[in-house]
Amino acid sequence: MTDKTVVIITDTHIPELVAAPEVLKKAVKKVVIDHHRRAASIIRQPLLTYMEPSASSASELVTELVQYYGGDEEMNEIEASCLYAGIVVDTKNFAVQTSVRTFDAASFLRRCGADTKLVHRLFAEDIHFIKTKAEILAHMKLIDNYIAIAECPEGTEDSQVLAGQIADYLVTVKEIRTSFLFYHTDNGLCLSARSDGSINVQVVMEALGGGGHLTVAGCQLGKDGNKEAAEKVILTQVRKQVEEEKE
Known part of the structure; x- marks a missing residue:
C-alpha cells in the first residue's frame, strides 16, 4: 500500500466494524459508501463520504455510482451478480426498504448481465x-x-x-x-x-x-x-x- 492507494469502505462508516482494520489504519486516501444512519464513531478524514440512509443497501449506492458516474468500461456478469446479491440480501428479496431507486438499480444490473439463478444458488443452505x-x-x-x-x-x-x-x-x-x-x-x-x-x-x-x-x-x-x-x-x-x- 502506498500514499496513492485509495481504500473504499462500503456498508459501514464505523471504524470498529470494518472487515480489515489494519488496512484502514494504513490508508491515507479513503472513500466511504454506506446506507446506515450516521453513528457517533465515524471514519475520519475521507476523500469522499456518500451516505444515504434511504437507500436499500450499499450495493444500491455503488450501482448508482457506476450507472450515472462510471466511465466507458462495462460491468461484467460476476460484478453485476455480486451487487444484485447485495440488494437481494438487504431487501429480503425486495420485500423491505425497497424503493423505485432499488428497482432501477436492479434493472440496470440485469442489463449488465446479473445472473439471478447464480444469486439464488449463492444462498442455498446445506x-x-x-x-x-x-x-x-x-x-x-x-x-x-x-x-x-x-x-x-x-x-x-x-x-x-x-x-x-x-x-x-x-x-x-x-x-x-x-x-x-x-x-x-x-x-x-x-x-x-x-x-x-x-x-x-x-x-x-x-x-x-x-x-x-x-x-x-x-x-x-x-x-x-x-x-x-x-x-x-x-x-x-x-x-x-x-x-x-x-x-
Missing part, C-alpha cells in the same frame, strides 16, 4: 446449516408474546450469517414483532436485531452502542459483553416503544 437453525429455534425464548430472543452457541459455524437469517425468519412468524439473536465471534458477544416495522430496532441497538435501520440493526457487545444485562436493555427499550404507541 443440511447441517438447517439442523443448526432448528436447534437454535428450539431454545428460543418468546417474551410478552411478541419479542423473540435466541442465541447461537459459542463455536457455531458462520454464526453471524446464521443469526441474521434466524432473526429474519422470526419476524415472519405470526405475532412476533421483533427478534434478537446473540452470537459469538473472535471479537466477543454480538447481536442481530430485526423487526416487522412496528418496533424500531435501530433505537434499541443504539442503546447498546450499535445501530442500523428501523427493521434491521445490530451491535457488538465485546468480549466482556453480558447477555443478561443486554436482554434487560432490550426489553426496557422495546416495552417503552410499545407503551408510547398506546399514548
Whole structure:
C-alpha cells in the first residue's frame, strides 16, 4: 500500500466494524459508501463520504455510482451478480426498504448481465446449516408474546450469517414483532436485531452502542459483553416503544 492507494469502505462508516482494520489504519486516501444512519464513531478524514440512509443497501449506492458516474468500461456478469446479491440480501428479496431507486438499480444490473439463478444458488443452505437453525429455534425464548430472543452457541459455524437469517425468519412468524439473536465471534458477544416495522430496532441497538435501520440493526457487545444485562436493555427499550404507541 502506498500514499496513492485509495481504500473504499462500503456498508459501514464505523471504524470498529470494518472487515480489515489494519488496512484502514494504513490508508491515507479513503472513500466511504454506506446506507446506515450516521453513528457517533465515524471514519475520519475521507476523500469522499456518500451516505444515504434511504437507500436499500450499499450495493444500491455503488450501482448508482457506476450507472450515472462510471466511465466507458462495462460491468461484467460476476460484478453485476455480486451487487444484485447485495440488494437481494438487504431487501429480503425486495420485500423491505425497497424503493423505485432499488428497482432501477436492479434493472440496470440485469442489463449488465446479473445472473439471478447464480444469486439464488449463492444462498442455498446445506443440511447441517438447517439442523443448526432448528436447534437454535428450539431454545428460543418468546417474551410478552411478541419479542423473540435466541442465541447461537459459542463455536457455531458462520454464526453471524446464521443469526441474521434466524432473526429474519422470526419476524415472519405470526405475532412476533421483533427478534434478537446473540452470537459469538473472535471479537466477543454480538447481536442481530430485526423487526416487522412496528418496533424500531435501530433505537434499541443504539442503546447498546450499535445501530442500523428501523427493521434491521445490530451491535457488538465485546468480549466482556453480558447477555443478561443486554436482554434487560432490550426489553426496557422495546416495552417503552410499545407503551408510547398506546399514548
